[in-house]
Amino acid sequence: MCGIFCLLSLSPTHFEWDKTVYGHLKRRGPNSSRDLTVTNGNPCYQCIFSAHVLHMRGLLTAQPVQDDKGNVLVWNGEVFGGVTVIPEENDTAVVSQCLSSCSSSSEILSVLSSIQGPWGFVYYQRAGDYLWFGRDFFGRRSLLWKIDAEVLMLSSSAWQEVPAVGVYRIDLKAATVSGTMTFEVYPWAHAENDVPSSCIQTISESIPNSCTAVMNHSGLVLSSPVCPLNMSIPESLSETVIHPNSHLSFKDLEQLLASKEKNDEVNFLIDALSKAVRRRVLCLPFESQGSSPFINSRASVAILFSGGIDSMILAALADRHIPAHEPIDLLNVAFKLQEPKMQTESAKKQRKHKNKPTDSKTNEAGLRTSCPFDVPDRITGKAGLKELQDLNPERRWNFVEINVTQEELQKMRQERICHLVYPLDTVLDDSIGCAVWFAARGTGFIREGGEQSPFTSSAKVILTGIGADEQLAGYSRHRARFKTSGHEGLIQELAMELGRISSRNLGRDDRVIGDHGKEARFPYLDENVVSYLNSVPVWEKADLSLPRGVGEKLLLRLAAKQLGLGKSAVLPKRAMQFGSRIAKMENSHEKASDKCTRLLTG
Template sequence: MCGIFCLLSLSAARCAWSEAVHERLKRRGPDSSQDVTVGGTDACYRCLFSAHVLHMKGLLTPQPVQDHTGNVLVWNGEIFGGLPVMPEENDTAVVSQRLSSCDGPSDILSVLSTLRGPWAFVYHQKAGDYLWFGRDFLGRRSLLWTFDAEVNALTLTSVAARESGPTQSSWQEVPAVGVYRVDLKAVAEAGCVTFEVYPWAHGGRDLVSRNSPAVLESVPSGCTAVMNRSGLVLTSPVCPLNTSIPKLSDEEEIHPNSHSHVTDLEQLLASKENNDEVNRLTYVLSEAVRRRVQSLPFKVQDDSPSPDELASVAILFSGGLDSMILAALADRHIPAHQPIDLLNVAFKLQVPKKPKESARRPGKRQNKPTDCKGDGADPQTSSPFDVPDRITGKAGLGELRDLNPERRWNFVEIDVTKEELQKMRQERVCHLVHPLETVLDDSIGCAVWFAARGIGYVTGHGDPRPFTSSAKVVLTGIGADEQLAGYSRHRVRFTASGHEGLIQELEMELGRIPSRNLGRDDRVIGDHGKEARFPYLDEDVVSHLNSLPVWEKADLSLPRGVGEKLLLRLTAKRLGLGQSAVLPKRAMQFGSRIAKMEARHEKASDRCTRLLTE
């Protein structure tokens, strides 16, 4: 993973760039930093490239990479398929070599279309003087853009900095609808920037048309985006969503019996059809996890423990269905002598103020103490950090120990106070979440930032001891709910509009996940010099789930905790998991209790004033 940056200046004057942005880019890539400038004093444009590398595979390859013909590449990505990459090779070097052999646009699009894995890049193609940039089909790596009309300069970067005060920022996320090309000679002559768009396409049908409003809204002020005149497209790495509807329109609702939900899943798993489908999903998910946890470099310092004592992989862990499956599959592919870090974040429960004795009405029944599902700490709990995700996390840890008692599972209890939350939000998180700014972005961004930092406590045979996760790879379960109808809004839509409405909702979910979630999470996790990896958004997993009719993925006529993500729950049972297979969905902001820590009368979509810098 890397922090990448490109400043395209169309004026003779040198453009200064923010030291704050530079520092955030260096935190993303602590292993190597380097700048390269192309254009020179005689050119009518200048491009400053800056790259900061987190070494993850093969030989350390400093960036920007400049080949023998003068092409320049900054690359923030991982190749998990499509292009052959040997264990000793580095992804960046392989991509640079392939791009160097390209002549026209169709060659470059062919290379990018073959890649499997997350990526964002900026590439100066010297022949013809073109600047290419973009993000992968699912937008799993961050790339932001802005244009400064005063100095006539375009900036592309992995991470930006939020300006102080309530002023509207000009930063936007580059839409993940294709890749973009700038004709540098033409824009230098015109004095303004035009992007040619090369869209992703399913079977020749480009995906820009349905997303054109979002693209146009995100184009920096002073710039223009146009479809490329040649009609060239990128081939989508995933198949289209199966939109078939069940033949029987009046489906009989299934009412659960008095037996447990686990028994329901076992009965469903016993049928051959479900059995085969579970086997197929288990295989593709297992392969997705394998590609993301193997062949990782590990640096050993003179004063550090041996590699066998430190984890290379961590999981954002709530003990819920999605993270439990990732842990169970990672257990298959990580050597048994290596630990796995389970990162569990909790925000301190606020104890409600006791009413004054005089304010109590005589004879009125007093409320019972609030349990961990409410606003305050239950007096019976042992800690103000016993939030729902901490409780289910510990239960999940027990299930994993039953699966593999030989593995050392480091359950990292990451406790966050209100004071530390407010301090780190202002210093770090508000800039990383930017340009997103809702209450939900604040809650998720802060929770993920503290979790990924991995500083907390682990409890072994004695008292809790301080612990800092050594893992550079952080697995996250995002993508499961969006594809398998895991949110409560999916059930609402199904109740109102049946399978047709549910399919439309799922199609929308996957289409907006780059702009709603993935760029933000990449920026937040990358701030610790760690790499976010998304197994549920592996191209093979997405294609497999897209190919299935919706009723094989979820059955929302079944009760909560069974019907949503039904196929994934059956997979959990196949993997040997127990109660975690039937836990209902609980959003991270509620499970960690960050949503209860500060303002409590907000909507998730409200603009969050706490993200404003002072």
């Protein structure tokens, strides 16, 4: 992963770094920094490239990469398939070589279409004087732009997000003659005649009136890396009737697994997810505190961990592929519960009488909850840790308790996080952005033998479960849509989810996690996983006639059962902002979609 930057000026201008932007980029890439300027006097333009590398695989390759033809690449991505990268090679160098061999636009598109994995890039093609840039199909890597008159700036941080609808090309010769920039768009599509009609409109809303976005004149497209969503609707299944039994449990999953057909679907999903996790946890720089890799080894991989089904499955599958002597860090974030307000004596008596049969300091799992950081995700996280220890007692599972006070939240939000969440600006973006930032920092403590010790995760790779809810109907809005519009409405909702995931989630999460010099990886958004889930009829992935904790993400719950997990397989969905209790720290009357004044950067 890298922090990348490019400035294109259509006239000779003196450029000075914005220190805030430069600081964000250097934190993303702590292992190497370099700048490169390309100028051309006829026609007159200037390109300034800057890249800051987080070394992840092969030999450390400094960026920008300039080949012997004068082409320049800044690359923020990982190649997990489609283009061959052997363990000893660096993917930036391989991508540069592939692009260097291209002599036409269609060949460049062929290379980009074939790459499986997240990426954002800027590429200067000397022959023809072209500047290419864009993001992968899902927008898993952040790329933002700022356009002022004759200047275009592209960066991993700051400004407005580049729409992840395709890749863009600027004809630099034409731009210098006209004095304005025209963005030729090469969209993602399943076929040439399958280009979304809103593609150009989406881009036009993001650029000033002095610039133009047009579909490329050759009609070329990037081949979609995933198959189309299965839009079939069941003929015999009840549309919206909710199952009368609201207490389906772990045993019910066993009954649902009984049919061979269901078993096959579950095994296909496990296989696809297992391969996706394997690609994301192998060939990492090994970290060790001691002279022997088997003594005091430090984790290379961490998981954003709540003990819910998404993170539990990632942990169970990571356990299959990470060397047995290497720990796995489970990052569990909690925001301090506020002191309760003073109550009248009568209210206290009523509450005491109401709660008399239970111990207020314990929860249903028997864990004490008197600690101000015993938020729901901490409780389910500890229960999930126990399941993983039972699954593999030989593995060292570092359950990192990351505790955040209101004072530290307010301080770090203003100093760092608000700049990373931008341009997103809602209460929900504030809650999730802050929670993910503190979790990814990995600074907390672990418990050993009843004692707690300060601990900071060394892992450069952080697995996150984003994408599971969007594909498997995990959100409450999916259940509401199913109730009002049946399977047809649910399918439309799921199609919309993946279509907007780049602008709602992924750019933000990439910036927030990358700020620690760590890389976010998204196994549930692996191209092969998404293609498989897209091919499965919606009622096989989720059965929202069943109650919460079973019906949503049903196929994933069955996979959890197959993997040997326990009660975590039937935990209802709990959003991160509620499970970590960050939503309770500020104004509890806010709505998630409200503009968040706390994110104002001044």
